[in-house]
Amino acid sequence: MSTQHTQLTALQRALRDLHKQLIHLETQYFGAVGSPLEHLQLITNHPHFAWLQKLSGLMAQLDERLEDEAEIGAEEAKAFRQSLEMLIGPCEEGDQAFRAKYNALLHDGPELVMAHGAIRKVLATIG
Template sequence: MNEQLTALTRGLRDLHKQLINLETQYFGAVGSPLEHLQLITNHPHFAWLQKLSGLMTQIDERLDDKEPVTVEEAKAFRQSLEMLIGPCEEGDQEFRTKYNALLHDGPELVMAHGNVRQLLAKI
């Protein structure tokens, strides 16, 4: 499961980057990279992305443990991601509304989303 989750984290990083890129375009000029980072972490416009960032952090922290990831843990991570980006009707509707709206705005985001969906299917 460690290999699958490691691949998933790479895909999630690309997805997260594409989301930030699109949201930054809608936000407008951000200044220096440090100012951009501060906006992403502190400004309400980007706050909805923290749910995905937090989940990515949890996966990374679990992968840093010496013990192998169990199938149950991997499935729990998958379920958490499905609640954010999956086609299920449950989950975080606020996140999903913003996420689904952005999917229509960038081909790079669509490609990153498709990649993550394929990686999730392997778990």
């Protein structure tokens, strides 16, 4: 297994935790959601959660790439890092709408801050 595969696998795990924390906080702001199925439907379809779809999509791309048997090169790993940095920072040209919501939530959840720190640590090892 290549260094890049190992790095992206660590990123995948850290992203899952970050995503989980974001959904948890956004669900608290949204209010009662009912059953787990209703919760899933809200997360995937309701406008309140729509901003998270960019992160979900990046996670899906990463999952698919890690399932592929082909070797992952340094440039490809770096591209995943840059895509994520466009969302959560520090890339200046990033998605400002996503970043505004993300940064606001960082002030509301210590678990999210820890997950963000874990992501930053993994990103520092890539490229």
